[in-house]
Amino acid sequence: MSETLPLQDYTEKAYLDYSMYVILDRALPHIGDGLKPVQRRIVYAMSELGLSAASKHKKSARTVGDVLGKFHPHGDSACYEAMVLMAQPFSYRYPLVDGQGNWGSSDDPKSFAAMRYTESRLTVYAKVLLQELGQGTVDWNPNFDGTLSEPALLPARLPNVLLNGGSGIAVGMATDIPPHNLREVVNACLLLLDKPDAETDELLEHIKGPDYPTAAEIITPADDLRSMYEKGGGSVRMRACWNKEGTDIVITDLPYQTSGSKVLEQIATQMRAKKLPMVSDLRDESDHENPTRLVITPRSNRVDLAQLMLHLFASTDLERSYRVNMNMIGIDGRPRVRNLRETLVEWLEFRRQTVTRRLEWRLAKVLDRLHILEGLLVAYLNIDEVIEIIRNEDEPKPVMIARFGISDIQAEAILNLRLRNLAKLEEFTLRAEQDELEDERDYLESLLNSPELLSNLIRDELREDAETYGDDRRSPLIQREAAQQLDQTALLPSEPVTVVLSKMGWIRAAKGHDIDPESLNYKTGDSFCSAAHGRSNQQVILMDSTGRSYSLAAHTLPSARGQGDPLSGYFTAPANAVFEHALMGLDKQYFLMVSSLGYGFVCQFSDLQSRTKTGKASVSLAKGAKLLTPQAVASVDDDYIAAVTSAGYLLLVKASEVPQLARGKGNKLISIPPAKLKSGEESVVSVVALPEDAKLVVHAGKKYKVLQGEALKEHLGERGRRGKLLPKGYQNVSRLEVQS
Structure with missing residues (x-):
């Protein structure tokens, strides 16, 4: 019998199922241990293989095989890449895997060797996640084929979700959580334990900002960081560190996940395009002692190095921005973007639950042992009778239960004693253990019954772990001026x-x-x-x-x-x-644009500039008109414009009378009879811009005449007039020239 469903219902259900799987079981970390499922399974599988920080390294292929075969039925390359990421000290702030062999480099993180070549074990820090695993602290789920159990979460003793951060893309949501400094985060947790209603500003007195696994500077303003932590989203900007050695610039630390070779290629591309003429040489001097050492040699010692670096920060990956979106799966199993305070408060709740479960598990163990000790003490006090019952009775257990009033468990413990232990069964030893366990029972019960004492225990454990695993901040927070690309002309x-x-x-x-x-x-x-x-x-x-x-x-x-x-x-x-x-x-310099028909205007040099290959229509020319040689105008207020026609008519007008336009035809500067214009018999042959005290040289073939003073002013008139005819012999003008 087959079931028929509408295609719409089937596809909707299938896509929703897939979406929830990707969100909850692949892409987003859990607030408890800060791990995605594949990371959690890798760490757990390595612990099951006995690959602790004190053990010998084993082939990574063995770990990946166990993860795939037992817990994570997906691709081996994806699993191995997740493992590599947790081993790279330049990718993870607090690595969980200790790798041996080629695990990639900061210059090329994906250059790691195949898993059959590399070896691995867990780091010391991984103990933070695994230390309490076998103490009843977490729920266990069946694996994909139901043959094994795996932990639903790892009982993290520290807020790993903030310490190592994480990124992932799910369906309809994504996460980008930056890493943080362990000591700073622990101090913020301690503040919340002491003062549960502490606000974000108080937390930021301890958590100054993200702390990436690189010494590059975080230059995001403090107000932006505060806003980011209050909203659970924003961005962080990092900038490379550099110093001056002689005349060279030496870059020593790059932003997070930035490739030095890519930066060099970006700078070299600008040099090839002649956009960095002040740089003469570029080289990579990185080695084992100096993992990052990029050297830029300026062309001369007159180059402003700070200005050059600001340009490189703006135009290359020497400065990068990182998106922050603190989206994670909460204790309730639902994904949500949380701000800093919400994240820490919820993690402390998770930690409180974990410690409570650990104490309850231990208390149950203590009570069970005390119960057995009571039975053993009964056996010790009645040793001969116990031996006689065991020797003579076919079913000694019910007889002992009835005779001594002990429980089934106590009777079973007595029956399981070896003969050689009966001789050692001394009352002093049993009572010493009983007293010790009773003290522990009282201590555990007091912790479980007092939230304040429980908080003190959590506080002490956080301080202990901060002392063991904490380190100094790597990414300094420094206020810097904004980088901006230099104008092409400035470069x-x-x-x-x-x-x-x-x-x-x-x-x-x-x-x-x-x-x-x-x-x-x-x-x-x-x-x-x-x-x-x-x-x-x-x-x-x-x-x-x-x-x-x-x-x-x-x-x-x-x-x-x-x-x-x-x-x-x-x-x-x-x-x-x-x-x-x-x-x-210069951009603001004025130029006079005049056509052979006598129309013209003044424009700025910048008005003529075009960004396209097809240019721009700057001067509108009528049919048959030609553009005369453009002339620079020193002052549109004080200069004069001289225009001369082929018939020898010269007109001098004030430059202020000429319109200022960005483009167009302009206004008539000098008048030519329409009939002569139409026939082409007369046209404007030359124009110049003339400063107030300059001389005008009129060239007519090989002859020339210099006009100045009153002789020049005779030709002064209003714009659009005919002008005055030059003396005979100089009417066939070839060009005008200015003489200062």
């Missing part, structure tokens, strides 16, 4: 360069400003087009014949010793567009 050396653009669109950069661009070597059929003077840490703006602008970093350009690179490899310009102008300047 680059500031050297004078001359950027040269050819008519065929090839670009290159020469060091210095004393370069004659026209004397450089050009490809056959190519020649000089435009040049710009600036610094190597500045941007270069390229303007094409359609009015689009494009940006390039000057330091990325090829050397002028060659013939350069084609701009088509950098940008995607419109069809038939030609690169005509190269500009360099």
Whole structure:
């Protein structure tokens, strides 16, 4: 007979079952012992194999085989990886497994040898979890096939869930619990035992923050740590430690789970991309004596090392942030995110229950032994009669029970005595043991009947374990300024360069400003087009014949010793567009953009910059119009703008009359009759920005005329006017030039 279920009901039940299994039996640690099931089974299986800290190491494959065969029917590689994690001192704050062989390195945690090669045993600290296991402290469950029993929890004497932390991803929830310092956590527990209503701020006087198995600095502000502990979630930021040796930077401690080789690769990538010109060399000097020693050599002693490191903290794994989500399974078997106080209070409740069960188990053992001792004393006082009953009776037990008024257990204990022990059965020895056990009984009962005395016992045991297993904090908590990547220009050396653009669109950069661009070597059929003077840490703006602008970093350009690179490899310009102008300047510097039709505006250098390969439409050019050479404007308030047409009309206007725009067509600077514009008979041939006391040089072929003072002011007028005609012989103007 088959059962039919709707697919929706079946899938819902199957997924919920799977979800609960993953949450409760795989991914989340229990608040009691701080372990996931696979970790708990590994530790228990090793203890069953006798692999204590005092024993010899045994092959890890033997442990993994026992775990899989007896308790955890899953993959051997996953089980072994969980075991490796508990053995790595750079992964676990207080390792539970003592490994021998290759167990991986902090540089590559997964470089461990196969389990058939490595050997292992439990660490001394693992005794914290196993010490009270056989004392009635925990419940036992059948294993997966019902042939063996395994502990549901381990009776941890310390809050291991906070000491070693843990991470895991379940279904619909995850956990990320950071490790902490044993002494600090114990001190917080002692505070709660003395003052159960202590608030988080009081606990944080003892627990300063997480304590990772690395000496890298925790730079999270104290307020953020307080918020994290109050909510049970947040983040922790760690930063590598470094010091200066000579002129070198030496990195000695990396953040938790950070690979030194990866950090070196991240820095090397920036160096290859010319984003770290102040770094000349990079090397790894790590060895057995110095597990982490990364050396960065600056290019010169003028480099600000602190500023360089702040950039590296922001751009590499030398500084990392770790998510905190204190999600764990509680005593009630339910997963929940707990804050610091809730975690410690609940663990202390677990510890109280564990100690109570241990005391009750021991009390039961003591009472059982006292009961037997009472029977043995009866036998001692009536030894001859006991021997006679045993010798003559076929069923001596009921006869003894009836004769001496003893219990079945006492009678069985008497019958189990060996003959040679009868001679030793001295009343003094029995009464001494009885007195000792009665004292222990009274002590145990007083503990069980007094919560205060029970708390004192828990307090003493916590202090004892802190003394035995505690150590100093490894991760210092230090307030640091926030790391931020340096601006690209700040990272680059500031050297004078001359950027040269050819008519065929090839670009290159020469060091210095004393370069004659026209004397450089050009490809056959190519020649000089435009040049710009600036610094190597500045941007270069390229303007094409359609009015689009494009940006390039000057330091990325090829050397002028060659013939350069084609701009088509950098940008995607419109069809038939030609690169005509190269500009360099500061972001806030003003430039005058004017078309051959006489329209123009003033914009800042930053307005022309583009982040895309296709550039940006900066100047709107009408059909047939050309963009004249852009001119730098020193002051938009005090300078003058001089514009001259092909017919020899010169107009001088105040720069303040020219509109300031980020992009566009602009306003008319100089007027040209529409008919002449339409026919192309007349156009604007040159514009310059003229400081107030400067001279204007008008070039007409090989002749030139210098205008200054009153002669220059004759051409001063309002924007949009026709201007005044230059003297005969100078009307065929080729260009204007400023002479200071």
